[in-house]
Amino acid sequence: MGSMSISSRSPDGIPRTGSPRLLILTPDFPPAPGGIQIVAQRLASGIAGFETEVVAPDGPGAESFDAASGVRVRRVRGGGRLRGGRNALLNAAALGYALRFRPDVVLSTHIVASPAARLIGRRLGARTAQYFHAEEIGAKPKLAAFAARHADLSIAVSRYTAGLVAATGATPARLCVIANGTDMPEEWSPEPLERPTVLTVARIEERYKGHDVMVRAMALVLRSVPQAQWIVIGDGSLRPGLEELARSYGIERSVRFLGAISDEQRNSWLRRAQLLAMPSRLPAGGFAGEGFGIVYLEAGAYGKPVVAGNVGGALDAVLDGETGLLVDPTDTLAVAGAIARLLLDPALTARLGAGGHEWARAHAWPVVVKRVEEQLLELVSPEQVGAPPERSVDVPR
């Protein structure tokens, strides 16, 4: 957790420090669950060099969450049940808050907040930064192009995502790849279950996550490792169909669908499982799929190797042969083979698990937040202020 020094209060009740001011606009923020929520929250609480304020939609439990979080969050109420309405309100409200807060930098965590970021940039002279994940680029390519064109800094969570941004046709002023991060457990003590356990952690909402391939693969894995069990964490509308698929492949006794469970329970499974498998594939037809796959790092944080697809964001999240095994995610045999290999080879599992742990440490949120912060600070460094934006693409690794 980052700290925030509050030295004074301005007349409108906003504390002022000598630091530059950062306004984070996000349609997703905890306590609502999800990957973008985590990114937004870790940045908001971790960035120390800015005085930070967040504009996010209201939701159940938000008030108590914010009170305990130490992050200043402006919650936007209303907008109805439709996402479009909520996003419109978020953009409008962001403008209002910005007028009072006078940010030096606006960071939009999702392209749906880019119109407000752009307007704040133009009206108040703030520099703007835009996060890109993946799926949203496929879903709203025009908005993604708009966001990339107008942001002073574009941050892609993987090289794959950077490619998606480039494919929108927009030329970003500056595009950098900063991989997503993970929380590291304070104490790391693996407690593997006696029963060989394969874990999948994902909402069962998107077909590209490869739950269907996992069902087919587990039917084969069970032949070589009859005691194996597959623990499916996450919920979603595809779950009933998936449960039926598991029955139709005759593996229902070796599968447990746990639904959406708490982070503590999930971490407990990460500690106890042998490996995590999530063979995300690339959807066709311009749909983007997995931008990174934070869950691969989370498994690594608990010393667990992963089986992932050799496409998309997983190429940055997983090092093949070092932190896990990358396979053709549409190939049942390849997925089954990789899972069985790990279950049957404890030495390999241990080596990749250790590699995964190191890799996760290199992606601990404080490290990632620091990278983002450096980029944001560059936007407001004296030589940058007022200077025309430099057109460059900066792709580390």
Place this chain on the structure above:
Amino acid sequence: MCGIAGSTQDPEGRTVRSMCETLRHRGPDDEGVHTDVAAAVSIGARRLAIMDLPGGHQPLSNEDGTVWVAFNGEIYNHRRLREDLLARGHRFSTDGDTEVLVHLYEEYGEAMVHPLEGMFTFAIWDARARRMLLARDRFGEKPLFLHEHDGELQFASELTALLKVKPHLRELDPHALDAFFVFAYVPGPGSVVRRVRQLPPGDLLTWKRDGGGCSQRSWWAPPERAVRRRESLQSVVAEAKLQFEEAVRTRMIADVPVGVFLSGGVDSTVVAATAAKVTTQPLQTFTVGYDTGAVSETERARAVAERLGSDHHEVTLTQSDVAERAPAMLAGLDQPLADQATLPLHVLSHFARPRVTVALGGEGADELFGGYPRYRYLEAARRIHAALPGFAVRPLSRALRQAGHLSATARASARLAPTPMLERNLDWVTSGRRHRREGLYGPRLAALDGRRVLADLGATAGAQNGGAAARWLMHLDQVHYLPDDVLVKTDRASMLASLELRTVFLHSGLAELAGSVDTSMHLAGAGKAIVHGLLPPGLLSPGRGGGYRKKAFRVPAAEWLRGPLAAVLERQLARGVIFEEGYFQRGVARTLVSEHAAGTHDHSDVLWPLLSLGVWADRFHGLDVD
């Protein structure tokens, strides 16, 4: 396309060799039998060479001769499976798909069926475990008939082969004949004879020499649960496209020329367009048309072929062809089948055979992707019923029925009639044939409990579980009409011409995807929305109103029954076995025939099944007195 047979009471292989001889037309190129003398077990195969032409002799075994396989069908992903097995240390001595089964069995045991993509039945004899494994593909594309007695087992790809070596089993099952008349096909898992059954689609059967006999289980079934889910059609089409291209690509792999059967409808057009995209060879397409009636689709097919730039071939099924070929073909079918499209499909296969050995077809799309308008109408009927007060339904339905013979009012009436959904659907697809049994059935069928057909159908359909009626009916079609009519027609009509017809839409990933989307998506627009989404723009000319109107694959059966087949009908009435043996009554049948011949009525819905069964039964009876 091959045939297999086996017996657990055959220490010399004579029985199996005899069955294989009967299967010769399924596999003219080669025959082989393997016998385990000590276990008294023999398995055999007849083969039509499609892949690995010189090295595909069957049965074949693993390295040490302990696992043997006899296989009928195609494994489309056999190259990928081979790669995996090679990496696991298996050694191969042939290049074909059959040997993959042996090693897959060694590696995965019964779970070997799961990664198989294809159409198949196979028998694996594990000499060490003294165990036989029989398996049938997911939708039942390939047939397998079984007879069990006293813990012993005989099986063959065709009923006829089994009956040749077990002549005492040649006893028709009156219930099966009743079901045949109602459905126009023989529903599984039974057969037209009493003591022979079929291995159901997606089932595995294990037989052990040392006690235990047979045990059977399902290894795959089409997903049937109604999924309530909002997702965009585009994203599902994108996913379907991945699977579909894979399905076409893997089905185009063969050591012989491959073509496409193109009717000009949406399904075969999507197949042809994708095939043209994935192949580097010039694509050959084939269409059948007629010289009578107004139902020829040849022009639509020609237009599609022109746009695709395919090498297109048309054959016309003339009335004289019908007279010449229909009786022999219908009689030659293993079990009776009254699907009117069997003959044109056979003629098309025969026509295409000199140019291609394998053809791709669009079968299964209607059942999996909601292509029948009936799904939408019956779903609407369910909603109307739920909305109307009970007392209003019956009089309204009656009033509509009396309003005349217009099909629209008749349909509206049927929609409102307070008939259970299952019966309503049945009467829709069979033109209410079950109500015409009275008077037509002779003493041997009239004595039966007519409710059994409906009870059996209900058992197959299972409970509706409160989901959409359409989903329930789609699932019923996938496990009843598809395996027992559509795929029997596909297999037999093509096989009789020694051509292999490969169905693209039955690819397992595609089928599982179809089963996992919301029913309303299938039925959106004119139905089959996902298949329409796969269609490249501009390939099919939209009908009036901008949609591609569903054109049922109609055959000029009514005209044929008045013309080229009228004499056959007369012969049936004069001395057909089904009348002679007291299954059907001549009197009513004669009236139907003359009304139909006079053109005052169209009785083809009844006459075609009678004709099909009649000529088949005459042949069957002939076998009986051999």
